[in-house]
Amino acid sequence: MTTLFTSDHEWLRIEDDVATIGITDYAQSQLGDVVFVELPKVGRSLKKAEAAAVVESVKAASDVYAPISGDVIEVNEAITAEPAMVNSDAAGKAWFFKLKIADKSELGSLMDEAAYKAHTA
Amino acid sequence: MMLVRDDVTPLNRTPLHGLHVALGGKLVPFAGYEMPVQYATGVLREHLHTRGSAGLFDVSHMGQIKLRAKSGRVEDAALALERLVPQDIVAIAPGRQRYAQFTDEAGGILDDLMVANFGDHLFLVVNAACKAADEVHLRQHLSETCVIEPLTDRALIALQGPKAESVLARFYAEAPAMRFMDAGPHRVAGIACFVSRSGYTGEDGFELSVPAEHAEALAKDLLADSDVLPIGLGARDSLRLEAGLCLYGHDIDLTTTPVEAALEWSVQKSRRRGGARAGGFPGASGILEQFAAGAPRRRVGLRPEGRAPVREGAALFADEASSESIGKVTSGGFGPSLNAPVAMGYLPSSLAAPGTRVFAEVRGQRLPCRVAATPFVPNTYKR
Numbered sequence: 001m002t003t004l005f006t007s008d009h010e011w012l013r014i015e016d017d018v019a020t021i022g023i024t025d026y027a028q029s030q031l032g033d034v035v036f037v038e039l040p041k042v043g044r045s046l047k048k049a050e051a052a053a054v055v056e057s058v059k060a061a062s063d064v065y066a067p068i069s070g071d072v073i074e075v076n077e078a079i080t081a082e083p084a085m086v087n088s089d090a091a092g093k094a095w096f097f098k099l100k101i102a103d104k105s106e107l108g109s110l111m112d113e114a115a116y117k118a119h120t121a
Numbered sequence: 122m123m124l125v126r127d128d129v130t131p132l133n134r135t136p137l138h139g140l141h142v143a144l145g146g147k148l149v150p151f152a153g154y155e156m157p158v159q160y161a162t163g164v165l166r167e168h169l170h171t172r173g174s175a176g177l178f179d180v181s182h183m184g185q186i187k188l189r190a191k192s193g194r195v196e197d198a199a200l201a202l203e204r205l206v207p208q209d210i211v212a213i214a215p216g217r218q219r220y221a222q223f224t225d226e227a228g229g230i231l232d233d234l235m236v237a238n239f240g241d242h243l244f245l246v247v248n249a250a251c252k253a254a255d256e257v258h259l260r261q262h263l264s265e266t267c268v269i270e271p272l273t274d275r276a277l278i279a280l281q282g283p284k285a286e287s288v289l290a291r292f293y294a295e296a297p298a299m300r301f302m303d304a305g306p307h308r309v310a311g312i313a314c315f316v317s318r319s320g321y322t323g324e325d326g327f328e329l330s331v332p333a334e335h336a337e338a339l340a341k342d343l344l345a346d347s348d349v350l351p352i353g354l355g356a357r358d359s360l361r362l363e364a365g366l367c368l369y370g371h372d373i374d375l376t377t378t379p380v381e382a383a384l385e386w387s388v389q390k391s392r393r394r395g396g397a398r399a400g401g402f403p404g405a406s407g408i409l410e411q412f413a414a415g416a417p418r419r420r421v422g423l424r425p426e427g428r429a430p431v432r433e434g435a436a437l438f439a440d441e442a443s444s445e446s447i448g449k450v451t452s453g454g455f456g457p458s459l460n461a462p463v464a465m466g467y468l469p470s471s472l473a474a475p476g477t478r479v480f481a482e483v484r485g486q487r488l489p490c491r492v493a494a495t496p497f498v499p500n501t502y503k504r
Contacts, residue, residue: 032355033165035455036428036462038484054484056430058164058455059355080428 004107005116006067011091014107018073022095023055023064023086026120032057034086039075039097046070046099048106053096055086068106070099135181136276136333137340144344144351151354152249154182159353167356168457171322172498175284176352177343180321181276184252185330188259189242189268198243201263202236207379207402209389213238218304218317220387222379223258228404228411229375230382231258233367237304237317244304244315246277246328248369276336281326281360283501284348289327292342296327301502310342321357323364323500362463363456365422365495371433372420372451372465378404380411381467383420388412418448419473422495423464423481425488430455430462431481437466438480441487447472450481458498468492 002014009027013020028034036056046052046066053064075097079085085094101107111119132155141148146157157179159167170176190197199210208221218237222230232251237244247255252271259269280289289296292310304317315330331339343349358368367373373382391397394409402408425431430453437448453464468479475494480487 032159033163035165035457036430038429056455058168058359058457059158061430061432 003113004067004110005113005119006065006110007119008065008067009120010064010067012067012107012110013095014101017101017104019068019070019099019101020095021067021097021099023090024116024120025090028087028090031055031062031086032059034083037079037083037086037096039077039080040072042072042075044072046072056083064096066099067110068099069102071102072097073100074098133182135179136336137179137181137278140337140340141179141351146351146353149354152182154249156182157351157353158355160351162350164353164355164359165457167350167352168359170350171282171352171356171360172324172458173282175280175282175288175326175346175349176322176356177340177349178279178281178352178357179276179340180279180328180357181336182249183277184245184247184249184255185272185275185277186245186247186252186256186259187242187268187270187272188245188263189270191266191268193241195238195241195243198267199238201267202243203392203398204401205258205262205403206236207388207392207405207408208236209391209398210236210243211398212389212391215240216303216305218244218302218319222373222384222387223255224379224402224404224408225375226403227375228378228407230369230373230377230379231255231375233369233373235304235317235319237315239305239315244330250370272330274333276331276333278329278331278336278340278343279320279322279326280329280343280349281320281322281324281352283325285324285326286503288343288346288348291346292339299327299503301325301504310339312339314339318503321364321366322360323366323496323498324360325501325503359454359457362452362454362465363458363496363498364500365465365497367420367465368452377420377467378408378411378416380408380416381418381420385412415470417470418467419470420451420465421468421473422475422493422497423450423453423466423479423490424493424497425462425464425481425490427488428462429483429488431464431483431488431490435464435466435481435483437468437490438482438487439472441480446482447479456497463493463497464490465495
Protein backbone atom coordinates (compact mmCIF):
# COMPACT_ATOMS: atom_id res chain seq x y z
CA MET A 1 0.00 0.00 0.00
CA THR A 2 1.34 3.44 -0.98
CA THR A 3 0.39 6.84 0.42
CA LEU A 4 0.72 9.83 -1.90
CA PHE A 5 -0.10 13.51 -1.51
CA THR A 6 -1.19 16.50 -3.57
CA SER A 7 -0.10 20.11 -3.30
CA ASP A 8 -3.75 20.86 -2.42
CA HIS A 9 -3.34 18.89 0.81
CA GLU A 10 -5.16 15.70 -0.07
CA TRP A 11 -3.78 12.24 0.68
CA LEU A 12 -4.35 9.03 -1.28
CA ARG A 13 -3.85 5.48 -0.01
CA ILE A 14 -3.44 3.24 -3.01
CA GLU A 15 -4.24 -0.48 -2.78
CA ASP A 16 -4.41 -2.30 -6.14
CA ASP A 17 -6.74 -0.16 -8.26
CA VAL A 18 -8.56 1.57 -5.40
CA ALA A 19 -7.55 4.95 -3.99
CA THR A 20 -8.86 6.06 -0.59
CA ILE A 21 -8.79 9.86 -0.45
CA GLY A 22 -8.87 12.35 2.40
CA ILE A 23 -7.46 15.71 3.43
CA THR A 24 -4.26 16.01 5.40
CA ASP A 25 -3.84 16.94 9.02
CA TYR A 26 -2.19 20.14 7.81
CA ALA A 27 -5.33 20.95 5.78
CA GLN A 28 -7.66 20.42 8.74
CA SER A 29 -5.53 22.61 10.97
CA GLN A 30 -5.66 25.38 8.37
CA LEU A 31 -9.43 25.01 7.96
CA GLY A 32 -10.30 25.14 11.62
CA ASP A 33 -13.33 23.45 13.12
CA VAL A 34 -15.16 21.49 10.40
CA VAL A 35 -18.94 21.78 10.66
CA PHE A 36 -20.18 20.30 7.37
CA VAL A 37 -19.00 17.87 4.72
CA GLU A 38 -20.63 17.18 1.36
CA LEU A 39 -19.43 14.03 -0.40
CA PRO A 40 -19.82 12.99 -4.06
CA LYS A 41 -22.46 10.44 -4.97
CA VAL A 42 -21.36 6.82 -5.34
CA GLY A 43 -21.09 6.05 -9.04
CA ARG A 44 -19.97 9.54 -10.03
CA SER A 45 -17.12 9.73 -12.51
CA LEU A 46 -14.50 12.24 -11.44
CA LYS A 47 -11.80 13.78 -13.59
CA LYS A 48 -8.50 14.76 -12.02
CA ALA A 49 -8.68 18.31 -10.51
CA GLU A 50 -12.48 18.35 -10.59
CA ALA A 51 -14.24 19.63 -7.45
CA ALA A 52 -15.33 16.42 -5.76
CA ALA A 53 -16.39 17.29 -2.23
CA VAL A 54 -16.97 20.29 0.02
CA VAL A 55 -15.64 20.76 3.53
CA GLU A 56 -16.90 23.72 5.53
CA SER A 57 -15.55 25.37 8.65
CA VAL A 58 -17.55 27.82 10.76
CA LYS A 59 -16.33 30.65 8.55
CA ALA A 60 -15.92 29.32 5.02
CA ALA A 61 -16.48 26.54 2.49
CA SER A 62 -13.57 24.80 0.76
CA ASP A 63 -13.55 22.48 -2.22
CA VAL A 64 -11.80 19.13 -2.13
CA TYR A 65 -10.55 18.24 -5.59
CA ALA A 66 -10.23 14.80 -7.16
CA PRO A 67 -6.48 14.17 -7.09
CA ILE A 68 -6.81 11.59 -9.87
CA SER A 69 -9.56 10.47 -12.24
CA GLY A 70 -11.83 7.61 -11.28
CA ASP A 71 -15.29 6.39 -10.32
CA VAL A 72 -16.55 6.94 -6.78
CA ILE A 73 -17.13 3.46 -5.33
CA GLU A 74 -17.62 4.36 -1.66
CA VAL A 75 -18.06 7.48 0.49
CA ASN A 76 -17.49 7.89 4.23
CA GLU A 77 -20.91 8.70 5.73
CA ALA A 78 -19.26 8.84 9.16
CA ILE A 79 -17.84 12.28 8.43
CA THR A 80 -21.12 13.68 7.16
CA ALA A 81 -22.68 12.54 10.41
CA GLU A 82 -19.79 13.80 12.51
CA PRO A 83 -17.84 16.53 10.66
CA ALA A 84 -15.57 17.12 13.69
CA MET A 85 -13.90 13.78 12.92
CA VAL A 86 -12.12 15.54 10.07
CA ASN A 87 -10.32 17.62 12.67
CA SER A 88 -9.55 14.78 15.05
CA ASP A 89 -8.47 12.09 12.56
CA ALA A 90 -7.97 13.62 9.11
CA ALA A 91 -5.28 11.13 8.11
CA GLY A 92 -7.14 8.04 9.27
CA LYS A 93 -10.81 7.50 10.09
CA ALA A 94 -11.94 10.72 8.36
CA TRP A 95 -11.32 9.59 4.79
CA PHE A 96 -13.71 11.20 2.29
CA PHE A 97 -14.25 8.82 -0.63
CA LYS A 98 -12.77 5.86 -2.51
CA LEU A 99 -12.11 5.87 -6.25
CA LYS A 100 -11.60 3.06 -8.72
CA ILE A 101 -8.46 4.42 -10.37
CA ALA A 102 -9.04 5.22 -14.06
CA ASP A 103 -5.46 5.90 -15.09
CA LYS A 104 -2.53 4.73 -12.96
CA SER A 105 -0.14 7.01 -14.82
CA GLU A 106 -1.78 9.99 -13.07
CA LEU A 107 -0.22 8.78 -9.83
CA GLY A 108 3.19 9.70 -11.21
CA SER A 109 2.68 13.43 -10.72
CA LEU A 110 1.79 13.13 -7.01
CA MET A 111 4.14 13.66 -4.07
CA ASP A 112 5.45 11.12 -1.62
CA GLU A 113 5.39 11.83 2.11
CA ALA A 114 8.84 13.40 2.18
CA ALA A 115 7.98 15.78 -0.66
CA TYR A 116 4.65 16.69 0.97
CA LYS A 117 6.36 17.39 4.32
CA ALA A 118 8.76 19.70 2.50
CA HIS A 119 5.81 21.36 0.76
CA THR A 120 4.16 22.26 4.05
CA ALA A 121 7.33 23.14 5.93
CA MET B 122 -13.23 37.68 6.00
CA MET B 123 -13.82 40.82 3.98
CA LEU B 124 -10.82 43.02 3.53
CA VAL B 125 -9.93 45.91 1.31
CA ARG B 126 -6.30 46.82 1.24
CA ASP B 127 -3.63 47.57 -1.28
CA ASP B 128 -1.12 44.97 -0.06
CA VAL B 129 1.45 47.72 0.30
CA THR B 130 0.27 49.78 3.28
CA PRO B 131 1.25 47.96 6.48
CA LEU B 132 -1.59 46.83 8.72
CA ASN B 133 -2.39 48.73 11.90
CA ARG B 134 -1.90 47.02 15.23
CA THR B 135 -3.95 47.42 18.38
CA PRO B 136 -2.37 47.93 21.82
CA LEU B 137 -2.95 44.20 22.43
CA HIS B 138 -1.03 42.99 19.36
CA GLY B 139 1.90 41.66 21.37
CA LEU B 140 -0.50 39.77 23.61
CA HIS B 141 -2.24 38.15 20.62
CA VAL B 142 1.10 36.94 19.33
CA ALA B 143 2.12 35.63 22.77
CA LEU B 144 -1.22 33.81 23.08
CA GLY B 145 -0.80 32.13 19.71
CA GLY B 146 -3.50 34.11 17.96
CA LYS B 147 -3.93 33.47 14.23
CA LEU B 148 -3.57 37.02 12.90
CA VAL B 149 -5.41 38.11 9.76
CA PRO B 150 -6.14 41.46 8.12
CA PHE B 151 -9.44 43.04 9.17
CA ALA B 152 -10.48 46.64 8.46
CA GLY B 153 -6.82 47.58 8.00
CA TYR B 154 -5.76 45.97 11.28
CA GLU B 155 -3.91 42.78 12.11
CA MET B 156 -6.46 40.96 14.26
CA PRO B 157 -6.77 37.47 15.76
CA VAL B 158 -9.43 35.45 13.95
CA GLN B 159 -8.97 32.68 16.50
CA TYR B 160 -6.55 31.26 19.05
CA ALA B 161 -5.48 27.63 19.49
CA THR B 162 -8.86 26.97 21.11
CA GLY B 163 -10.55 27.35 17.74
CA VAL B 164 -13.64 29.22 16.61
CA LEU B 165 -16.15 26.59 17.73
CA ARG B 166 -14.89 26.22 21.29
CA GLU B 167 -14.22 29.97 21.64
CA HIS B 168 -17.85 30.58 20.70
CA LEU B 169 -19.18 27.98 23.16
CA HIS B 170 -16.88 29.19 25.93
CA THR B 171 -18.26 32.71 25.59
CA ARG B 172 -21.84 31.47 25.99
CA GLY B 173 -20.90 29.20 28.88
CA SER B 174 -18.31 31.21 30.76
CA ALA B 175 -16.49 34.43 29.78
CA GLY B 176 -14.69 35.49 26.64
CA LEU B 177 -12.29 38.38 26.24
CA PHE B 178 -12.24 40.16 22.88
CA ASP B 179 -9.88 42.85 21.59
CA VAL B 180 -12.08 45.27 19.65
CA SER B 181 -9.62 48.16 19.73
CA HIS B 182 -9.83 48.48 15.97
CA MET B 183 -13.22 50.14 16.42
CA GLY B 184 -13.43 53.91 16.57
CA GLN B 185 -13.97 55.76 19.85
CA ILE B 186 -15.02 59.39 19.45
CA LYS B 187 -15.74 62.09 22.01
CA LEU B 188 -18.41 64.58 20.91
CA ARG B 189 -18.57 67.72 23.03
CA ALA B 190 -20.71 70.81 22.38
CA LYS B 191 -18.81 74.07 22.30
CA SER B 192 -21.45 75.34 24.74
CA GLY B 193 -20.32 72.69 27.20
CA ARG B 194 -23.86 71.34 27.49
CA VAL B 195 -24.44 67.69 26.56
CA GLU B 196 -27.99 68.55 25.42
CA ASP B 197 -26.47 70.65 22.66
CA ALA B 198 -24.21 67.82 21.58
CA ALA B 199 -27.26 65.53 21.59
CA LEU B 200 -29.36 67.91 19.50
CA ALA B 201 -26.46 68.25 17.09
CA LEU B 202 -26.03 64.48 16.74
CA GLU B 203 -29.79 64.12 16.18
CA ARG B 204 -29.22 65.91 12.88
CA LEU B 205 -27.34 62.82 11.70
CA VAL B 206 -29.23 59.90 13.30
CA PRO B 207 -32.92 58.89 13.53
CA GLN B 208 -32.58 58.15 17.25
CA ASP B 209 -33.56 60.23 20.29
CA ILE B 210 -30.18 61.19 21.68
CA VAL B 211 -31.48 63.97 23.95
CA ALA B 212 -33.37 61.39 25.99
CA ILE B 213 -30.27 59.30 26.74
CA ALA B 214 -29.81 59.89 30.46
CA PRO B 215 -26.33 60.45 31.88
CA GLY B 216 -24.75 57.06 32.46
CA ARG B 217 -26.79 55.37 29.69
CA GLN B 218 -26.15 54.50 26.05
CA ARG B 219 -28.22 53.79 22.97
CA TYR B 220 -27.81 52.03 19.60
CA ALA B 221 -27.98 54.37 16.60
CA GLN B 222 -27.32 54.63 12.84
CA PHE B 223 -25.86 57.40 10.70
CA THR B 224 -28.20 57.75 7.71
CA ASP B 225 -27.69 59.43 4.34
CA GLU B 226 -29.98 61.50 2.14
CA ALA B 227 -31.30 58.38 0.41
CA GLY B 228 -32.27 56.87 3.77
CA GLY B 229 -29.48 54.32 3.64
CA ILE B 230 -27.19 53.51 6.57
CA LEU B 231 -23.65 54.95 6.67
CA ASP B 232 -22.69 53.11 9.87
CA ASP B 233 -24.20 51.85 13.10
CA LEU B 234 -22.87 52.95 16.45
CA MET B 235 -23.34 53.18 20.21
CA VAL B 236 -23.88 56.61 21.76
CA ALA B 237 -23.32 57.11 25.49
CA ASN B 238 -24.06 60.16 27.64
CA PHE B 239 -21.08 60.80 29.92
CA GLY B 240 -22.64 63.84 31.60
CA ASP B 241 -20.87 66.67 29.80
CA HIS B 242 -20.19 64.98 26.44
CA LEU B 243 -21.24 62.09 24.27
CA PHE B 244 -19.03 59.02 23.76
CA LEU B 245 -19.45 57.24 20.42
CA VAL B 246 -18.21 53.79 19.40
CA VAL B 247 -18.23 53.22 15.63
CA ASN B 248 -17.19 50.43 13.28
CA ALA B 249 -13.52 50.10 12.39
CA ALA B 250 -14.11 50.07 8.63
CA CYS B 251 -16.14 53.29 8.84
CA LYS B 252 -14.35 55.27 11.53
CA ALA B 253 -12.40 57.54 9.19
CA ALA B 254 -15.50 58.33 7.12
CA ASP B 255 -17.60 58.78 10.29
CA GLU B 256 -15.12 61.34 11.60
CA VAL B 257 -15.30 63.25 8.30
CA HIS B 258 -19.10 63.05 8.43
CA LEU B 259 -19.25 64.41 11.98
CA ARG B 260 -16.82 67.22 11.20
CA GLN B 261 -18.60 68.15 7.99
CA HIS B 262 -21.94 68.61 9.72
CA LEU B 263 -21.23 69.38 13.38
CA SER B 264 -17.92 71.23 13.65
CA GLU B 265 -19.68 74.59 13.94
CA THR B 266 -21.26 73.68 17.24
CA CYS B 267 -19.26 70.70 18.45
CA VAL B 268 -15.71 69.52 19.03
CA ILE B 269 -15.11 66.08 17.53
CA GLU B 270 -12.24 64.22 19.21
CA PRO B 271 -11.29 60.72 18.04
CA LEU B 272 -9.72 58.89 20.99
CA THR B 273 -6.85 57.17 19.23
CA ASP B 274 -4.91 56.40 22.40
CA ARG B 275 -7.44 53.97 23.87
CA ALA B 276 -7.99 50.23 23.55
CA LEU B 277 -11.45 48.61 23.64
CA ILE B 278 -11.84 45.26 25.35
CA ALA B 279 -15.07 43.25 25.49
CA LEU B 280 -15.74 40.75 28.27
CA GLN B 281 -18.82 38.71 27.42
CA GLY B 282 -20.67 35.74 28.88
CA PRO B 283 -22.48 34.59 32.04
CA LYS B 284 -19.27 34.82 34.10
CA ALA B 285 -18.35 38.31 32.85
CA GLU B 286 -19.97 40.02 35.84
CA SER B 287 -18.25 37.91 38.47
CA VAL B 288 -14.89 38.27 36.70
CA LEU B 289 -15.14 42.03 36.31
CA ALA B 290 -16.40 42.46 39.88
CA ARG B 291 -12.96 41.42 41.11
CA PHE B 292 -11.50 44.51 39.40
CA TYR B 293 -14.47 46.86 39.57
CA ALA B 294 -16.64 46.22 42.61
CA GLU B 295 -19.70 48.05 41.26
CA ALA B 296 -19.93 45.91 38.10
CA PRO B 297 -22.88 43.83 39.47
CA ALA B 298 -24.86 47.04 39.98
CA MET B 299 -24.67 47.97 36.29
CA ARG B 300 -27.59 47.02 34.10
CA PHE B 301 -27.73 46.50 30.34
CA MET B 302 -26.82 49.73 28.45
CA ASP B 303 -25.43 51.53 31.49
CA ALA B 304 -22.21 53.33 30.51
CA GLY B 305 -19.79 55.63 32.26
CA PRO B 306 -16.26 56.34 33.44
CA HIS B 307 -15.17 53.94 36.21
CA ARG B 308 -11.90 52.76 37.72
CA VAL B 309 -11.17 49.16 36.81
CA ALA B 310 -8.15 47.67 38.60
CA GLY B 311 -7.31 51.28 39.45
CA ILE B 312 -7.26 52.30 35.76
CA ALA B 313 -9.50 55.12 34.49
CA CYS B 314 -11.76 53.29 32.01
CA PHE B 315 -15.12 53.82 30.33
CA VAL B 316 -17.33 50.82 31.08
CA SER B 317 -20.58 49.88 29.39
CA ARG B 318 -22.75 46.87 30.08
CA SER B 319 -23.28 45.89 26.46
CA GLY B 320 -21.69 43.95 23.64
CA TYR B 321 -22.07 42.19 20.35
CA THR B 322 -22.69 38.59 21.40
CA GLY B 323 -26.23 38.50 22.78
CA GLU B 324 -24.75 37.55 26.16
CA ASP B 325 -24.51 39.67 29.29
CA GLY B 326 -21.18 41.44 29.27
CA PHE B 327 -19.16 44.60 29.33
CA GLU B 328 -17.06 46.72 27.02
CA LEU B 329 -14.08 48.52 28.54
CA SER B 330 -12.37 51.50 26.96
CA VAL B 331 -8.84 51.47 28.40
CA PRO B 332 -5.90 53.86 27.94
CA ALA B 333 -3.56 52.11 25.51
CA GLU B 334 -0.63 51.99 27.92
CA HIS B 335 -2.67 50.00 30.48
CA ALA B 336 -4.56 47.74 28.07
CA GLU B 337 -2.21 44.78 28.02
CA ALA B 338 -1.91 44.66 31.82
CA LEU B 339 -5.69 44.79 32.27
CA ALA B 340 -6.27 42.18 29.57
CA LYS B 341 -3.72 39.90 31.25
CA ASP B 342 -5.40 40.39 34.65
CA LEU B 343 -8.75 39.42 33.17
CA LEU B 344 -7.26 36.46 31.28
CA ALA B 345 -5.60 35.22 34.47
CA ASP B 346 -9.09 34.39 35.76
CA SER B 347 -9.70 30.70 35.01
CA ASP B 348 -13.20 31.51 33.71
CA VAL B 349 -11.83 33.70 30.90
CA LEU B 350 -10.42 32.72 27.50
CA PRO B 351 -9.26 35.01 24.70
CA ILE B 352 -11.72 34.99 21.79
CA GLY B 353 -11.03 35.89 18.16
CA LEU B 354 -13.06 37.63 15.49
CA GLY B 355 -14.24 34.33 14.03
CA ALA B 356 -16.25 33.51 17.13
CA ARG B 357 -17.28 37.16 17.47
CA ASP B 358 -18.98 36.80 14.11
CA SER B 359 -20.73 33.50 14.88
CA LEU B 360 -21.88 34.87 18.25
CA ARG B 361 -23.39 38.04 16.79
CA LEU B 362 -25.02 36.04 13.97
CA GLU B 363 -26.74 33.74 16.46
CA ALA B 364 -27.82 36.90 18.31
CA GLY B 365 -29.36 38.28 15.11
CA LEU B 366 -27.14 41.38 15.24
CA CYS B 367 -26.32 43.28 12.07
CA LEU B 368 -22.82 43.54 10.68
CA TYR B 369 -22.27 46.81 8.82
CA GLY B 370 -21.28 46.30 5.23
CA HIS B 371 -23.18 43.00 5.17
CA ASP B 372 -26.66 43.12 6.79
CA ILE B 373 -26.87 46.91 6.69
CA ASP B 374 -25.30 49.33 4.24
CA LEU B 375 -26.05 52.32 2.04
CA THR B 376 -28.82 50.38 0.27
CA THR B 377 -30.76 49.47 3.42
CA THR B 378 -32.97 51.80 5.46
CA PRO B 379 -33.41 51.24 9.20
CA VAL B 380 -36.98 50.07 8.51
CA GLU B 381 -35.95 47.54 5.85
CA ALA B 382 -33.23 46.38 8.24
CA ALA B 383 -35.86 45.65 10.92
CA LEU B 384 -34.30 48.27 13.19
CA GLU B 385 -37.51 50.26 13.73
CA TRP B 386 -37.28 49.51 17.44
CA SER B 387 -34.18 51.74 17.58
CA VAL B 388 -36.04 54.80 16.23
CA GLN B 389 -37.84 56.34 19.18
CA LYS B 390 -41.31 57.88 18.82
CA SER B 391 -39.98 61.41 19.38
CA ARG B 392 -38.20 61.25 15.98
CA ARG B 393 -41.13 59.75 14.07
CA ARG B 394 -44.09 61.64 12.57
CA GLY B 395 -46.01 63.34 15.34
CA GLY B 396 -43.04 63.21 17.70
CA ALA B 397 -41.49 66.19 19.47
CA ARG B 398 -38.48 66.27 17.12
CA ALA B 399 -39.84 64.37 14.14
CA GLY B 400 -37.43 63.95 11.25
CA GLY B 401 -34.51 66.32 10.89
CA PHE B 402 -32.05 63.55 9.99
CA PRO B 403 -30.78 62.58 6.52
CA GLY B 404 -33.30 60.53 4.56
CA ALA B 405 -36.04 61.31 7.09
CA SER B 406 -38.91 61.77 4.65
CA GLY B 407 -38.37 58.39 2.98
CA ILE B 408 -37.66 56.58 6.24
CA LEU B 409 -40.70 58.06 8.03
CA GLU B 410 -42.85 57.19 5.01
CA GLN B 411 -41.71 53.58 5.42
CA PHE B 412 -42.75 53.71 9.09
CA ALA B 413 -46.20 54.81 7.95
CA ALA B 414 -46.70 52.72 4.81
CA GLY B 415 -44.31 49.81 5.27
CA ALA B 416 -41.11 48.94 3.40
CA PRO B 417 -41.01 46.66 0.34
CA ARG B 418 -38.44 44.33 1.86
CA ARG B 419 -37.29 43.25 5.28
CA ARG B 420 -34.25 41.70 6.97
CA VAL B 421 -35.14 38.29 8.35
CA GLY B 422 -33.53 35.39 10.13
CA LEU B 423 -33.24 32.18 8.15
CA ARG B 424 -32.89 28.58 9.36
CA PRO B 425 -31.71 26.25 6.58
CA GLU B 426 -33.58 22.97 6.92
CA GLY B 427 -30.51 20.82 6.18
CA ARG B 428 -26.98 20.74 7.55
CA ALA B 429 -25.29 22.77 4.80
CA PRO B 430 -24.44 26.36 5.76
CA VAL B 431 -26.04 29.01 3.57
CA ARG B 432 -23.65 31.92 3.31
CA GLU B 433 -23.56 35.59 2.38
CA GLY B 434 -24.36 36.20 -1.27
CA ALA B 435 -26.64 33.19 -1.76
CA ALA B 436 -29.68 34.13 -3.84
CA LEU B 437 -33.11 33.43 -2.35
CA PHE B 438 -36.09 32.09 -4.30
CA ALA B 439 -39.76 31.58 -3.49
CA ASP B 440 -39.64 27.98 -4.70
CA GLU B 441 -37.32 25.33 -6.09
CA ALA B 442 -37.92 26.07 -9.74
CA SER B 443 -38.45 29.81 -10.20
CA SER B 444 -35.82 31.77 -12.06
CA GLU B 445 -36.54 35.12 -10.37
CA SER B 446 -34.48 35.71 -7.24
CA ILE B 447 -36.56 37.42 -4.52
CA GLY B 448 -33.78 38.32 -2.14
CA LYS B 449 -30.31 37.58 -0.92
CA VAL B 450 -28.48 36.21 2.10
CA THR B 451 -26.43 38.95 3.78
CA SER B 452 -24.86 36.91 6.60
CA GLY B 453 -24.68 33.18 7.06
CA GLY B 454 -22.69 30.43 8.64
CA PHE B 455 -22.77 27.78 11.27
CA GLY B 456 -24.21 28.48 14.72
CA PRO B 457 -22.21 26.42 17.26
CA SER B 458 -24.72 26.96 20.08
CA LEU B 459 -27.52 25.73 17.84
CA ASN B 460 -25.35 23.07 16.18
CA ALA B 461 -27.04 24.15 12.96
CA PRO B 462 -26.58 26.60 10.09
CA VAL B 463 -28.16 30.07 10.49
CA ALA B 464 -28.39 33.06 8.19
CA MET B 465 -29.91 36.50 7.73
CA GLY B 466 -31.04 38.10 4.52
CA TYR B 467 -33.62 40.27 2.84
CA LEU B 468 -36.97 39.09 1.53
CA PRO B 469 -40.05 40.88 0.21
CA SER B 470 -42.08 42.01 3.24
CA SER B 471 -44.93 39.76 2.09
CA LEU B 472 -42.67 36.72 2.60
CA ALA B 473 -41.03 37.86 5.83
CA ALA B 474 -43.29 36.12 8.36
CA PRO B 475 -41.55 33.52 10.54
CA GLY B 476 -42.18 30.03 9.20
CA THR B 477 -42.25 31.10 5.55
CA ARG B 478 -40.35 28.60 3.40
CA VAL B 479 -37.88 29.96 0.85
CA PHE B 480 -35.00 28.44 -1.08
CA ALA B 481 -31.36 29.45 -1.06
CA GLU B 482 -29.17 28.64 -4.03
CA VAL B 483 -25.96 26.96 -2.86
CA ARG B 484 -23.57 25.32 -5.35
CA GLY B 485 -26.34 25.14 -7.96
CA GLN B 486 -28.84 23.49 -5.60
CA ARG B 487 -31.96 25.05 -4.07
CA LEU B 488 -31.81 24.43 -0.32
CA PRO B 489 -35.03 24.94 1.70
CA CYS B 490 -34.91 27.45 4.56
CA ARG B 491 -37.51 28.77 6.98
CA VAL B 492 -37.83 32.41 7.99
CA ALA B 493 -37.11 32.54 11.72
CA ALA B 494 -37.41 35.23 14.37
CA THR B 495 -34.14 36.55 15.74
CA PRO B 496 -32.28 36.21 17.99
CA PHE B 497 -31.74 32.54 17.20
CA VAL B 498 -30.26 32.09 20.68
CA PRO B 499 -32.06 33.96 23.51
CA ASN B 500 -30.34 37.11 24.79
CA THR B 501 -29.18 37.08 28.40
CA TYR B 502 -28.93 40.84 28.93
CA LYS B 503 -29.22 42.01 32.52
CA ARG B 504 -32.04 44.49 32.12
